[in-house]
Amino acid sequence: GQQLNQSPQSMFIQEGEDVSMNCTSSSIFNTWLWYKQEPGEGPVLLIALYKAGELTSNGRLTAQFGITRKDSFLNISASIPSDVGIYFCAGGGIYKLSFGAGTTVTVRA
Amino acid sequence: EPEVTQTPSHQVTQMGQEVILRCVPISNHLYFYWYRQILGQKVEFLVSFYNNEISEKSEIFDDQFSVERPDGSNFTLKIRSTKLEDSAMYFCASRLAGGPVQAGELFFGEGSRLTVL
Numbered sequence: 001g002q003q004l005n006q007s008p009q010s011m012f013i014q015e016g017e018d019v020s021m022n023c024t025s026s027s028i029f030n031t032w033l034w035y036k037q038e039p040g041e042g043p044v045l046l047i048a049l050y051k052a053g054e055l056t057s058n059g060r061l062t063a064q065f066g067i068t069r070k071d072s073f074l075n076i077s078a079s080i081p082s083d084v085g086i087y088f089c090a091g092g093g094i095y096k097l098s099f100g101a102g103t104t105v106t107v108r109a
Numbered sequence: 110e111p112e113v114t115q116t117p118s119h120q121v122t123q124m125g126q127e128v129i130l131r132c133v134p135i136s137n138h139l140y141f142y143w144y145r146q147i148l149g150q151k152v153e154f155l156v157s158f159y160n161n162e163i164s165e166k167s168e169i170f171d172d173q174f175s176v177e178r179p180d181g182s183n184f185t186l187k188i189r190s191t192k193l194e195d196s197a198m199y200f201c202a203s204r205l206a207g208g209p210v211q212a213g214e215l216f217f218g219e220g221s222r223l224t225v226l
Contacts, residue, residue: 033214042113042200042217043152088152090215096142096165097215099152 003027006089006100013079014108021103022073023089031092032065032072037102038085046087047074081107111135113218115201121224122191130186130221132201141184142202142215143176145169152200158184191225198222 006023013019023032031050035043047058049065049072056063062075076083086104090097114133122128134141143155157164158176175187184203188195199222202215 035217037152040220042202042219045214045216048214090152096154096157098154099144101151 004089004091004098004100006103008103009101010104010106012106012108015079015081017079019076019079019083019105020073021087021089022071023091023100024071025091025098026070027091028069029091029093030069031097032063033090033092033097034061034063034072034074035088035090035099036085037088043088076105079105079107083107113201113203113216115199115218115221117221118219119222119224121226124193124225125190128188128191128195128223130188130199130201130223132184132186132203132218133182134184134201134203135205135216136182138203138205138216140164140204141176141178142204143186144200144202144217145197146200146220147197155186155199188223191223193225196223196225 004023004025033048034046036046037043046061047056047063049056052065052069053067054065060077065072072089084107086102088102089100116131141158144152145155146152154167155170156166156176173189177185198220200220201218204215
């Protein structure tokens with residue numbers, strides 16, 4: 001299957017700090033998506049990217065679709081306690097999404 | 110807001126037993142998926158389903174697994190003879206086909222936790 005490398009694996013951040021995570025792949029994707037998952041729940045879509053180079057914001061979240069179509073990053077600005085969770089990148093092909101391994105974000109108050 | 114619903118939320122079964130997990134996708138969606146997530150690991154693709162047939166399946170989706178859309182609303186995943194390593198959270202997802210805006214967006218259910226003893 002298509003492998004996505006997501007980093008960092010985990011991070012502890014101070015409330016108010018900016019957070020950055022990224023995903024890279026050896027495969028080209030048509031779509032990059034970022035999901036957040038909280039314990040016991042399914043992934044919830046945060047941002048969807050459809051064009052190479054696209055930069056999209058959703059509140060304090062900003063994500064970009066890399067020009068090579070093989071990478072994407074997600075930034076969270078001014079983190080707050082409710083940002084805690086696991087963030088997954090996902091690359092979209094024709095029939096499925098392939099997920100990264102996730103970045104666990106823990107916020108220190 | 111429309112959502113994907115899954116039942117049961119948690120099922121405990123004995124090894125070797127058959128399990129059926131049920132999903133009701135969003136009503137106007139046309140592509141359906143099953144993913145699984147072993148505790149603490151990433152979400153893994155199992156199978157996609159479109160137009161009443163499997164579009165793609167992963168190597169995890171072996172002969173013990175099957176999917177079915179028995180009526181206009183339900184989408185089921187059957188595991189014929191469960192193994193210990195089938196213990197995981199199983200997520201159903203659906204998406205609306207067509208158009209670049211909707212094409213990549215999967216909407217996930219809250220998952221069915223399967224525990225095989």
